[in-house]
Amino acid sequence: MMECKKMLTETGGDIEKAIEAFRKKGVKASLAERTASEGRVIGAAAADGKSAALVEVNCNTDFTAKSEPVGGAGEQAAQALIANASASAADAVKEQLTQVSQTTGENVVLGKTAVLSGQRVGLYLYGISGKELA
Secondary structure, three states: OHHHHHHHHHOOOOHHHHHHHHHHHOOOOOHHHOOOOEEEEEEEEOOOOOEEEEEEEEEOOHHHHOOHHHHHHHHHHHHHHHHOOOOOHHHHOHHHHHHHHHHHOOOOEEEEEEEEEOOOOOOEEEOOOOEEEO
């Protein structure tokens, strides 16, 4: 707020000049530049029980992290990893994450991912917090 006031003072109260001065100065307002410090972990297990995947979806608020669109994107990313552990989960959900970002007005990005394979693999969903463990 103080930066805006200062810039308006410098430009003689001209809002358009102030906006242009901020652009020249390098002020960025893109969604992708906002810190995505909240998030959620979503997991999926293969039908044969031999692999499972966990994905972290990060966003700006816990409210958005708990939303259905974020859960859907995480589920899709986890399923993509189960289908091909060496595939890029981020590429599999890039368009979906962009759409969620545009809808919510938040920076929604895919964080860490993990795939576990073995003789018998499953997921345990901790009921109170919704956290999943592989």
